[in-house]
Amino acid sequence: MVDSKHVSNHYETLKVNPNASQAEIKQSYRRLVKLFHPDSNQETADKEQIIRINAAYEVLGDSQNRHSYDQKLQEDSQKFQSNYQQRTASAQKRYQTTRPTGRDADEHVEAWLRLVYQPVNDLLDNILNSLEDQIEQLAADPFDDELLEEFQEYLNACRDDLKQAQLAFRSLPNPPSLAKTAAYIYHSLSQVADGIEELAYFPLSYDERHLHTGQELFRIATRLHYEVQESVS
Template sequence: MSDSNHYETLKIGHHASQAEIKQAYRRLVKIFHPDSNQETADHQEIIRINAAYEVLGDTQSRLNYDEKLRNHQPKFNSYRQQRTASDQKNYQAKRKTGKDADEKVEEWLRLVYKPVNRVLCVILNSLDEQIEELAADPFDDELIDEFQKYLKVCREDLKQAQNIFRSLPNPPSLARAAAHLYYSLSQVGDGLEELAYFPLNYDDRYLHTGQEMFRIAMSLHCEAQESVNQ
């Protein structure tokens, strides 16, 4: 077994939660990766960090690794056996905190991110088709009516998504994803307002501005998805 201890490499305790392991890994990568920080870049350290996270980031691999630690490191066993009642209590509290953090992340993803994500996908991917239909004859009353109905549905869906977004605070670990989601919703709202001006004066500039705002919203939406999947 390698002398390198993956827990020490990631600078975490043996009882860190999976969320804490992920946070430690991302923090260290930002410190030692050359793309993030030239002054502290360390190729060998990045190799050790990646190797540690590959093992500890997977639940089953981590269990196997912990078993090897128990079998090959007597001090590890001794440490656990000599733990005082106070230490055990602190350990349980730490595990509970990590578990609670993981549960809050899962809850936010399920109750907020996923339903808001679905609404954004529907709205953002529907505009081009609506513009294409309207382009057949922008002055046709029936097409204008259909376009206004489309905007009304979008506004209602957007309001629902905004209410869902505000219904539950985001976990700190997903702050970046939540921020991108928030700004994406705001851009969609501004875009819908611009589009709504077109039937009033038939000025194409409102259509172009609305489309540009939707493109920005799409970019922010993609960044939110990337942040969640990291």
């Protein structure tokens, strides 16, 4: 499910990739306005959403405004990364000074499995096991605006689950005995991230190759996820 506390940026509001062209941004803007405007579609009308869409397009639809906005996003991302690196370094330092041995090592493994492996495993299950149903629903009419909107919402929900999984994965250093498990998790999360972004290109181009590539990336992530589960069984 989408986290209600999550605040979309302008790219997410217009349901486009940050690398989208100006033409793709304009195309998506027009489609969303048509979907949510009360004059064109009473069933899906949403005045607040129209306000957000117009505000996003006012920024992204202008190349200069978009460039300034991209710089701000990059600065925010760098601040987040810097804070994360500081927290990680601090955690690693604490870990090094209290390196567990014997019983402490067992407790460390137990804590990592409970606080990292289990939530990440559940979130990956949620993402990987839901794609097939979404593709089947979309296949009913890949050009239907409502189905495309639902597909976009699904991808946004996957992004939220992925962010939670990534944060959980980074929250504790993995025990040396579970280094292989951690590596499998890392690569599975990476494949999921690439798969989501590949799938997100389909509503912009209607090119089914993006769906096929995204599905293949999810299949790779699923195999890695299976290896994760096998490594701790």
